[in-house]
Amino acid sequence: MSLTQNIIRPDILALSAYHVPDASGFVKLDAMENPYQLPADLRAELGRRLAEVAMNRYPIPSYTELKRRICERLGVPAGFDVVLGNGSDELITILSVACAKPGAKVLAPVPGFVMYEMSAKLAGLGFVGVPLKPDFALDLDAMLAAIAREKPAIVYLAYPNNPTANLFDEAAMVAILRAVGDSGIVVVDEAYQPFAQASFMPRLPEFSNLVVMRTVSKLGLAGIRLGYLSASPELLVEFEKVRPPYNVNVLTQAAAEFVLEHSDILDAQAAQLREERSRLAQALTATGAAEVFPSAANFLLIRLKTGKIGANDLFSALLKQKVLVKNVGKMHPLLENCLRVTVGTPEENRIFLDAFVASLAM
């Protein structure tokens, strides 16, 4: 046996690392980033702020000021606090570790965000995927049956869902919250909330098992890695025990505090992207080559129509034209012949559309 076979868990030996393609030189529409930077004057001011940061010191792990601004600016109800993460990816890991009793399970609709399953498996939890309906709505009967059968410790509902872009029915989500009751938490993952403008955050006081998770990534700050979640104080106390003490670094902390002073700019960018999303959807529909699914996020899921070019060939043709989108067809049978494209600037969207139309003729 080799060294790795001697020491690494067999399930990890069998995994592949999360793959992030190198997008240098590409129009990058694969990762749901906000295409806009902050205005130049604010970036200069931010630079001055960051120059003052004591990088020789560890962060103060209570993060009081940053949390205060998050709660105030990002809609956390009065009396509720947050736990911070190095991106919501880390928060998902914290939840998995906290709930990893022997035999515990994580349940989520599929297709969904891949990290729910990955993180569950890494922490030694079982994962149960419940297929969505063909129109990507929640299959409530199947969800309730799986919840009764599996008694999951964690249920994830991404609101809106990635990669299908839709908001699930609110009444169905409430039925799931009630059915799970005291036997588990229901994590409503609102990574795309700025583009959906719908939220379970105000309903936190109603459900003791509700956890609402957000990130600043899609808001325009993917590079600084900051996520946060809110839930009842009893739950937060336990999650805090798992959070690494200095997980949000001093530069991220200072940058986030600064940007939250100017959150109106992020709101305006999100509004612009919502408008751009409608224009892009209309233009793609007008090509006649793709079905565009309704989106409450900053990306569109499209299915190539049969008889035209398939998603794999279209993806390759776009790559040749230096446009990177996400080929999601292999993720799940419900996504057959589908691509996911992030809404970019008007210029990026035009380049993508031109490349899309050119690919149809190839």
Ligand code: PMP
């Ligand atoms: N949740 C969902 C539904 C996502 O799609 C993503 C990013 N793709 C994340 C969470 C991760 O966000 P972060 O950048 O905060 O780790």
